[in-house]
Each structure stands twice: as C-alpha cells, then as structure tokens.
Amino acid sequence: MKSTHQLGVSRPRPRATSTHRTLSDNRRIVNTLDETLHRIDAAHQRWQAGPVAKTLAKFPEQRTKFVTASDEPVERLYVPTANSIQHYAEKLGFPGEYPFTRGVQPTMYRGRYWTMRQYAGFATAEESNARYKYLLEQGTTGLSVAFDLPTQIGYDSDDDISIGEVGKVGVAIDTLADMEILFAGIPLDKVSTSMTINSTAAVLLAMYIAVGEKQGLTPQQLNGTIQNDILKEYIARGTYRFPPQPSLRLISDIFAYCTREAPNWNTISISGYHIREAGSTAAQEIGFTLADAICYIETAQRAGLAIDDFAPRLAFFFAAHSDVLEEVAKFRAARRLYARLMKERFGAKSPKSQMLRFHTQTGGVTLTAQQPDNNVVRVTLQALAAVLGGTQSLHTNSKDEALALPTEDAVRVALRTQQIIAYESGVANTIDPLAGSYYVEQLTDQLEAEAEALIHEIDKRGGMVAAIEQGWVQKQIEQSAYRYGQSIDHNERVIVGVNKFQVEESSAMELFEVPESTTQRQVDRLQHVRRTRDSAQVSECLRQIESAARGDANLMPPILAAVKAYASVGEICNKLSEVFGEYTDSSAG
Amino acid sequence: MFGPRKPRLLIAKPGLDGHDRGAKYVAQVLRDAGFEVIYTGIRRTPEQIVATAIQEDVAGIGLSLLSGAHLLLFRRVIELLHAQGADDIVVFGGGTIPPKDIPLLESLGVAAVFTPGTSAERIVERLDELLCVPA
DSSP states (O other): OOOHHHHTSSOOOOSSOTTSOOHHHHHHHHHHHHHHHHHHHHHHHHHIIIIIHHHHHHSOOSOSSOBOTTOOBOOSOOOOOSHHHHTHHHHTOOTTSTTOTTOSSSSGGGTOOOEEEEEEOOSSHHHHHHHHHHHHHTTOOEEEEEBOHHHHHTOOTTSGGGTTTTTSSSBOOOSHHHHHHHTTTOOTTTSOEEEEOOTTHHHHHHHHHHHHHHTTOOGGGOOEEEOOOOHHIIIIIOOOOSOHHHHHHHHHHHHHHHHHHOTTEEOEEEEOHHHHHTTOOHHHHHHHHHHHHHHHHHHHHHTTOOHHHHGGGEEEEEEEOSOHHHHHHHHHHHHHHHHHIIIIITOOOSHHHHOOOEEEEEOGGGOOSSSTTHHHHHHHHHHHHHHHTTOSEEEOOOTTTTTSSOOHHHHHHHHHHHHHHHHTSOTTSSSSTTTTOHHHHHHHHHHHHHHHHHHHHHHHTTSHHHHHHTTHHHHHHHHHHHHHHHHHHTTSSOOBTTTBSOOOOOOOSOOOOOOTTHHHHHHHHHHHHHHHSOHHHHHHHHHHHHHHHHSOSOSHHHHHHHHHTTOOHHHHHHHHHHHHOOOOOOOOO | OOSSOOOEEEEEOBTTOOOOHHHHHHHHHHHHTTOEEEEOOSSBOHHHHHHHHHHTTOSEEEEEEOSSOHHHHHHHHHHHHHHTTOTTSEEEEEESOOTTHHHHHHHHTOOEEEOTTOOHHHHHHHHHHHTTOOO
C-alpha cells in the first residue's frame, strides 16, 4: 500500500526543489556533503589504524604493493570522494550526452546488443566466403574481414616478396574477381562489414564499393568500416607501405570521398588494440590512440574539411584484457577524454562528433599456448569488461589462437561467449552498471589524467608523426612490454598455466591449417584475370592513378576506376609507390 | 658483465609479419644475459637476414615469425646460410608455431624453437648450451 506521501499527491511543495534552489540551499547541500565526506575520511583513517593495522600485524598481505595489469597502483579500499557527486554533470552526465562517460546511446544495450563481429579470413576467397556464411548462420551480426599480409601491404600473390604468406593470416585478395567471390551470396545492404586494411585501404574500399555496385547497390547503401589507421602501423603493427605524409593524404582523400559518396561508411577505426598488443599499458593505449586521432583530424582540417562533416564517421578500436575493472575504467576514460578534446580543442558542435564509438577485441597477447582451454575463461572476463565498458561491437578470440588460426569449433565457442554474456548474464540490462563504484570512478579519473598527459607530451614533441619519427612512442611501448615480461619472468605476476599451475602438456588439440594448395590456386586466378581483362584499359587506369598521385586530385575516383578494370592490388600500390616512395622500419639496432 | 664474453647474435623478422613484441623482448633479455644482440627490424627477406648475419659475424640467428610462414622462410634462411658456407651459424626461432611443426623445423636444422610462454631463463639457458658458453 502506498501512502499519499509516497505518491506525492497531497504532499506540500518542498521549500526547495532541485530546479528551484536558492544559493544558500546550494551552500547548505555542499556543506552537508563536505561534512559527510569528512566523516567518511575520518572513519577510513580510524579503520586503517585500527582493524587493518591489527590484522596486518598478524597476517601480512600477499604483496607489499598491489597493481593493475598495467601497473596502476591499487589501494586496499576506495571510499567516496567529492568528485563523482559534486561534479556529476560534467564528469559523468547521462548516456547519449556529453561527455559520454556513461555510454554513447541513451538506451545502450536495452535498445540493441553490441554487434557481434568475429574477425575472420584465410586462404582464398572461396574458403573465407564459406566461413562468413557459417558465422552469419551462427548468429554473428556483422562481418570482419582479415586480409593476408601481401594484400595488407599491397603486393600481389605472385610477387616474390609474398612467398609463404599468401592466405596465411587472412584471405588473399588480388583483384575484384577475388572480392566478388568473397561476398558472393552476402547482400551488402543487409550486413555491415569491417575491413582490417590500412596502407591499402583505398584499394580495398574501392573493391567493396565495386562489389556493391554489382549487387545493384549505391555507395550510400553500404555500411561498414575500414581500419585505415596508418599511424599505429608505424607504431605497432607494421603493415605500412608508403611514408607518413602521402599515407595521411590517402586517408584524407578517403574522408573527403566518403563524406560525399558513402555517408554511412566509417572511414577510419583509430586503433589502440595493436598498441596494447605491442605491450603498452591501458593509459598508453588510450593516450596514443587519441593522439593519433588528433593527427588525423588536423590533417583533414588542413585539407579543408569541416570537423562536424567528417568527425561523426570516426570510429575507434580497443583491446580488452583480463583486469576487468581497469578495462572498464579505460573505456569510460577514453570516452570522456575524447568528448572533451572534440569540444574544447576542435570546437566540434555535433554530439555525433564528440562521441567515441568503439569496437573491442579481446587481448590476443593474453592467450596462452599452455592449457588452451583456460583461454575460454580469459576471453569471458575480457568480453565482460568490454560490455561493462559500453562497447559498440565485439570480437572474442578463440582458445587456440596462440597456436594457429582458429578452428570452426573454437570460433563457435568464442561467439557463444558473447551470446551468453548478452542473453544470460544480465549485465546488459542497465547502462554503465559499474558507475558509482568508488574504485572504478577513481581509476577512470586516473587513466584519463595519464592519457591526457601523454597527449600533451606528444604535442610538445611536435605531434604524432614527429613523435613516431623520433621513435619515442615505440620506445615507450617497448619499455612497458619489457616491464610486463620481466614481471612474469620474475614470477611477480602469475599467468595461470605458464609460470604457475603448469601441467605436462599433450599437444592433442586439433589445429586449423591453411590448405597447402592456397598459393597455387590464388596465383592461377590472378594470372587468369590478367589474361582476360582489357590490358590497355588497365594501363590507362594506372596512368590516371599516377597522375592523381603526382598532383593533389582525390585518389579515390581513379582507384575505383582501376579496380573495376580488374587492376590488381599490387599493380595499384606499386604505381603509388613509384610516386610516394616506401617507408622502412627504423627500429633496427 | 662478469664471466666470459658471450657471442654476438642476430634477432631477425623474416617475411611480412609486423609483430615484434616477442623479438624485441627476447633481444633485450639476451642483452641482459650478456649477449651482444643486433635486431634487424621487421619485414626482412631471408637474403637480407643472411647477408647481415655474415657481415656482422654473428654466432646465431634467432628468427621470429607469427604469420604462419615459418616453414618456408626458416628453410630459406638455412639454405642461404648453407649456400654461403655459413652453416656454423646456429639458427633458432620462435613465434606462433604449431607443435607439430617443431620436429619439421628441427629436421631442417633449426636448433631450438621457443614457443609462446617459454621463460626468458629457459631461452638464455638453451642458447648458452648451444653456443658453448661455459657456465
């Protein structure tokens, strides 16, 4: 039974409501809050000096210093601070509103779950097409294409430099003929497709648009993402081809082209994932990624694009590691810091420009070759962190990936892990459920401050390209990786099954193998295409690309014309390389 | 460093794979253990690696590869060393290498394969043995 008081019908109007407070009311509330916090602080100190000290005297803690997976110091206990209450509006706000700390949509997973998007691709287009259809049957809601290294770097499958690599870490794509097979029977207006492609992104995007046209679709009807993030290739991932300046020009050409022609396409996925995989801490992951974003935004602005025209299509990609609470704090810190940067530094007005939307992949580097079944548990923790952190899409790794590409069975378990979190765990029922945790809020502040300090350091060094050329960013990551490795080698950090709880291993697990015939079949198809296409037209298209590359015309139209004439990835990139030159790794020593 | 001087090593990344966290870590760990270590950087051809190894007069080459192209590329390095009369250079390797490939690599002449999770201590111990450094 509800009393009239609870119903609030006949209750006298309170003297001061939240909307009609007087200055002295506000002061009184603040004073009360200060007093409360002061009391909590005093009680906290009493507790430390009393029960804690007494227990410690008899039972010392397991370690003298507790840290997160990224070496962030962790206190014994967190208590309320003024921050999250007094500054609630500016620090946390509401989902779908600035500063987006609590999420980018007003209803988050209550409206729709994250996109379950498994990264896949191997051997030739036929095998990968079959894997995509399998994944769609099993309930993935988006595709994510893994290309082999020659495709990613812009070499044909019959190039000497491609030896051994064709179809190995992803699918081999040489010409539009391969791309047509890759998406055969998959309606591109019904799925969204993410493509992990960077230095050669313009070529693969052009091929995707061309396949769309063959399905009767305009570029406006295509949904998806190209990674297109070259800076992290120099920093951490290594599939660069051209030097930074022409690479950045290609990226801005894609921004300009898509803003006009493919407005639903995410033109870049600025990636911290590979920075983390290379060994960075969580704070470095977001600091360096947002510093990369700053460089792309400045490049696009210099090319004459208006911030609110292109920024809504910028997307992000982060890793999720096993330190669940640190990862949740990281995602929240990244959203808040980006919103502030976009508003304060770039003057972005549109909320869509200010919101950081991101894909997450569980941490490949955390998988162990020892007792691989344990990886299912690691992936579960990491996927949970991504969901609690408000990810827009998620890839879950398979348990066998420390040893090889995943088998179909292993991939199914990885996908089911996401589905169990979505449908059974209940964590998606409410938005940002860890907000208000004293620890998570303080860690969010801490990671945001550290990431922001890294951005300032990069500004001082002359921006991201300069910081990369100085080798500074790479060195920071290398040092973090070394510290982390040493902490395992010195048994300060336990990796279950690796430096503790080991068993005698049997290598009974069945592993996936790329068919040996892959290279030959791929080279045969490429050579067949070369024999049957209009070679005069291909030569003319390549000349057009060269001419655009030498001038400042947008490169997308001539690249699109070339792929439609069945020019190969290698032919187009070799032509660009004649004009742009090649970048070489400077980390040798 | 105390004790006998340890030989010079080359840590190399053949093929197109850009993952060099492991290569850099192992290079540093070996330096810590007293080896002189040269790192090639990523994306080197077997020809470049062998040329550097001979020019720098190294005692061993550590090949790191995570892309799955190890059978072809490790073999190519060993063949080139043989062709140049440099069979005395010890070749070892690591990376994403399925267990069943290890005997194959060993039969090609790869002296040791260190797969993910191998401790730094174990790698140093094994290289000390292989390169005949008195303990």
